Amino acid sequence: xxxxxxxxxxxxxxxxxxxxxxxxxxxxxxxxxxxxxxxxxxxxxxxxxxxxxxxxxxxxxxxxxxxxxxxxxxxxxxxxxxxxxxxxxxxxxxxxxxxxxxxxxxxxxxxxxxxxxxxxxxxxxxxxxxxxxxxxxxxxxxxxxxxxxxxxxxxxxxxxxxxx
Amino acid sequence: xxxxxxxxxxxxxxxxxxxxxxxxxxxxxxxxxxxxxxxxxxxxxxxxxxxxxxxxxxxxxxxxxxxxxxxxxxxxxxxxxxxxxxxxxxxxxxxxxxxxxxxxxxxxxxxxxxxxxxxxxxxxxxxxxxxxxxxxxxxxxxxxxxxxxxxxxxxxxxxxxxxxxxxxxxxxxxxxxxxxxxxxxxxxxxxxxxxxxxxxxxxxxxxxxxxxxxxxxxxxxxxxxxxxxxxxxxxxxxxxxxxxxxxxxxxxxxxxxxxxxxxxxxxxxxxxxxxxxxxxxxxxxxxxxxxxxxxxxxxxxxxxxxxxxxxxxxxxxxxxxxxxxxxxxxxxxxxxxxxxxxxxxxxxxxxxx
Amino acid sequence: xxxxxxxxxxxxxxxxxxxxxxxxxxxxxxxxxxxxxxxxxxxxxxxxxxxxxxxxxxxxxxxxxxxxxxxxxxxxxxxxxxxxxxxxxxxxxxxxxxxxxx
Numbered sequence: 247x248x249x250x251x252x253x254x255x256x257x258x259x260x261x262x263x264x265x266x267x268x269x270x271x272x273x274x275x276x277x278x279x280x281x282x283x284x285x286x287x288x289x290x291x292x293x294x295x296x297x298x299x300x301x302x303x304x305x306x307x308x309x310x311x312x313x314x315x316x317x318x319x320x321x322x323x324x325x326x327x328x329x330x331x332x333x334x335x336x337x338x339x340x341x342x343x344x345x346x347x348x349x350x351x352x353x354x355x356x357x358x359x360x361x362x363x364x365x366x367x368x369x370x371x372x373x374x375x376x377x378x379x380x381x382x383x384x385x386x387x388x389x390x391x392x393x394x395x396x397x398x399x400x401x402x403x404x405x406x407x408x409x410x
Numbered sequence: 411x412x413x414x415x416x417x418x419x420x421x422x423x424x425x426x427x428x429x430x431x432x433x434x435x436x437x438x439x440x441x442x443x444x445x446x447x448x449x450x451x452x453x454x455x456x457x458x459x460x461x462x463x464x465x466x467x468x469x470x471x472x473x474x475x476x477x478x479x480x481x482x483x484x485x486x487x488x489x490x491x492x493x494x495x496x497x498x499x500x501x502x503x504x505x506x507x508x509x510x511x512x513x514x515x516x517x518x519x520x521x522x523x524x525x526x527x528x529x530x531x532x533x534x535x536x537x538x539x540x541x542x543x544x545x546x547x548x549x550x551x552x553x554x555x556x557x558x559x560x561x562x563x564x565x566x567x568x569x570x571x572x573x574x575x576x577x578x579x580x581x582x583x584x585x586x587x588x589x590x591x592x593x594x595x596x597x598x599x600x601x602x603x604x605x606x607x608x609x610x611x612x613x614x615x616x617x618x619x620x621x622x623x624x625x626x627x628x629x630x631x632x633x634x635x636x637x638x639x640x641x642x643x644x645x646x647x648x649x650x651x652x653x654x655x656x657x658x659x660x661x662x663x664x665x666x667x668x669x670x671x672x673x674x675x676x677x678x679x680x681x682x683x684x685x686x687x688x689x690x691x692x693x694x695x696x697x698x699x700x701x702x703x704x705x706x707x708x709x710x711x712x713x714x715x716x717x718x719x720x721x722x723x724x725x726x727x728x729x730x731x732x733x734x735x736x737x738x739x740x741x742x743x744x745x746x747x748x749x750x751x752x753x754x755x756x757x758x759x760x761x762x763x
Numbered sequence: 764x765x766x767x768x769x770x771x772x773x774x775x776x777x778x779x780x781x782x783x784x785x786x787x788x789x790x791x792x793x794x795x796x797x798x799x800x801x802x803x804x805x806x807x808x809x810x811x812x813x814x815x816x817x818x819x820x821x822x823x824x825x826x827x828x829x830x831x832x833x834x835x836x837x838x839x840x841x842x843x844x845x846x847x848x849x850x851x852x853x854x855x856x857x858x859x860x861x862x863x864x865x
Contacts, residue, residue: 257775
């Protein structure tokens with residue numbers, strides 16, 4: 247009961263803010279809308295029994311990535327830069343039609359699929375996720391991502407620095 | 411009465427007491443900070459309102475209440491009003507995970523209801539499995555209050571303050587998080603009560619001795635996270651008027667101040683829990699559960715007070731960093747030191763396992 | 764927990780993904796487009812978590828973890844590119860970055 251109430255509250259919040267993200271003229275409003283989407287998704291993750299992912303979502307997405315976005319927005323000072331919807335009207339209509347067709351198709355598949363509710367007791371605690379993450383199945387992938395992060399770090403510095 | 415109702419009542423009381431207590435400590439902090447600073451600078455400080463100036467916070471509060479609410483022209487109204495709320499809400503939410511000195515045992519007094527007698531009340535609002543990761547998440551959300559305030563004010567000083575603070579908190583959060591990892595490795599748990607329990611016994615069992623480099627990084631990065639001198643670049647009154655809260659007045663200003671002080675108290679309480687043994691007195695013959703758990707609470711309170719005094723002392727002593735020095739120090743000293751120490755501790759833990 | 768909750772989570776994921784895709788096509792500001800991509804990634808994360816819940820395993824959680832690491836790396840490099848672009852063209856309009864267009 248309380249799970250459903252929380253779920254639908256967060257879901258409504260996420261949908262409304264997602265509309266804000268794509269409909270607002272100012273990129274700042276888009277950024278704040280996205281932050282709300284990320285936070286409500288974190289709440290949904292917690293409702294779905296994944297507290298670890300919920301917290302990591304806040305730390306990585308809301309706490310790190312979005313701060314970076316806001317930092318760049320403030321650095322470039324794009325305060326009132328107009329961001330009109332691009333393309334001509336027919337193109338926009340086509341995009342909207344295609345997007346809704348896509349959504350309808352996938353939604354129809356999901357609605358018709360028989361989705362099992364899963365075990366009654368489900369709690370992806372930090373320890374369980376960590377045991378799987380450091381098991382042989384994912385260990386090498388994990389190490390590979392650490393190299394990816396290092397490459398991204400160096401790449402970002404090289405790209406953004408005026409002269410090395 | 412069903413156990414669920416009993417638990418709910420207990421939690422509600424704990425939440426109210428923690429909230430009220432934090433507000434009380436916040437208002438006391440504003441007074442004590444000024445008195446301590448005055449003492450260090452051979453001044454008197456506010457000592458007229460009540461005995462030893464004890465009612466000064468009340469007077470300040472009344473004054474701020476009656477000031478005009480002011481929203482500058484050209485400011486983004488929605489975000490301008492939202493910013494202090496975000497700052498305060500995240501600051502108070504992050505206090506939920508802190509363990510305020512072990513547990514209290516209700517004495518078996520006859521006038522108390524049956525279920526209350528001998529009940530052990532954990533002085534913590536939520537003991538989550540993700541533990542201090544939750545606090546990490548909320549402290550990273552706390553940046554938004556400052557960033558929104560800085561941007562929505564439509565003021566170049568505020569913008570620079572917000573810009574600085576987003577970069578600063580971003581960088582020092584990394585060092586802060588890395589300084590927790592050795593403690594988690596040693597304790598093998600994210601839960602604060604277990605981290606505290608792992609430091610029982612003599613005071614040399616406290617994490618601050620065995621994990622001294624991590625403690626050092628924690629104190630420095632914590633000072634930066636709380637925006638205290640010498641890391642108060644976001645406000646930097648000599649360069650930026652008042653930084654991100656230049657345009658704020660009245661209760662909105664009070665809320666921003668409150669968020670800062672609550673963050674500072676959280677950092678202190680967390681440091682006391684993780685590195686200074688929390689409720690442990692450091693003497694094995696004086697366990698934190700003695701005297702209905704009051705001993706543990708007092709030990710914890712003393713450690714937090716020590717931390718807070720340390721922050722005031724820093725403000726009275728050190729000049730402010732220059733901004734490039736701050737970033738260099740964070741990225742080129744603190745983060746490597748913390749990361750190397752994690753390697754050392756992980757090696758030792760693996761070797762002993 | 765009812766199965767319909769998982770199902771509704773998947774539907775929400777589809778809706779968010781579509782909104783994100785729509786944003787990528789309709790907006791012209793580079794940073795907004797970037798944020799819409801993040802929105803799409805998050806929709807996928809939600810699907811992962813929902814399927815993980817439905818199957819009772821933890822593999823979905825680990826995949827979300829990897830998606831987040833890749834997103835962090837992508838944001839770092841992408842925003843660096845945005846700063847470099849802004850330095851060259853003094854605008855964030857995606858239509859003005861057409862040097863490599865044929």
